Amino acid sequence: MMENDLLPDSVTMNTVLKAYITSLTNGAGGNPQDRLNNVLQALSFFEWCSKSQMINPVAATYYSLFRLFNVYHEGSNDIIKPTGDTFEDDEEFDEKREEELNAWMVKFISTTCCDAPLTSLDVGVFNAAFDYFYRQGDADGALALFNLMDKRGFAPDDTTLGLIFATYANSDQNEVGLKFLEHMRTAQLQIPTNKSCVRMRVSGI
Numbered sequence: 001m002m003e004n005d006l007l008p009d010s011v012t013m014n015t016v017l018k019a020y021i022t023s024l025t026n027g028a029g030g031n032p033q034d035r036l037n038n039v040l041q042a043l044s045f046f047e048w049c050s051k052s053q054m055i056n057p058v059a060a061t062y063y064s065l066f067r068l069f070n071v072y073h074e075g076s077n078d079i080i081k082p083t084g085d086t087f088e089d090d091e092e093f094d095e096k097r098e099e100e101l102n103a104w105m106v107k108f109i110s111t112t113c114c115d116a117p118l119t120s121l122d123v124g125v126f127n128a129a130f131d132y133f134y135r136q137g138d139a140d141g142a143l144a145l146f147n148l149m150d151k152r153g154f155a156p157d158d159t160t161l162g163l164i165f166a167t168y169a170n171s172d173q174n175e176v177g178l179k180f181l182e183h184m185r186t187a188q189l190q191i192p193t194n195k196s197c198v199r200m201r202v203s204g205i
Contacts (some may be wrong), residue, residue: 068129
């Protein structure tokens with residue numbers, strides 16, 4: 001691309017990020033190191049585009065990044081890491097890098113939703129972030145994100161509320177989830193519709 005004097009734009013950036021997501025969805029090599037490398041390469045590309053090429057991320061960009069995080073964790077749960085003395089060092093390295101990556105993901109999600117221009121965010125971006133906390137069973141993170149979403153002026157939709165309640169169920173905090181529902185009612189916030197209630201029942205709330 002650079003050799004032909006063609007510089008990337010936001011469409012190119014988003015398309016490449018989607019390609020990384022597709023690669024992860026299809027297995028990305030089928031082992032933890034390859035999947036980890038896939039995500040790190042995607043993030044390196046995003047950093048190059050946003051910092052070196054001065055391409056401003058849009059809502060589709062952040063949605064793709066959060067979706068990348070979710071697909072990575074979704075696939076990681078299905079992969080059995082190698083065992084045996086031959087792979088002990090590699091496995092330990094993978095776990096450390098994954099811990100670092102997970103911590104960075106949470107910080108990136110929070111920073112993005114807090115500081116990104118309102119024009120580059122939408123409900124879909126927030127929902128992708130809620131999906132991340134749901135997969136992690138992080139009810140505190142989901143609640144903090146909900147408060148941040150409200151502070152920045154975005155109203156939750158059915159998907160938002162369904163993910164929040166599912167997160168409480170996933171973290172074995174059903175009672176807290178019910179208290180959150182009661183808070184929404186007393187504060188006259190948006191009440192879950194039938195679609196959200198179906199997700200609540202499936203989640204055990």
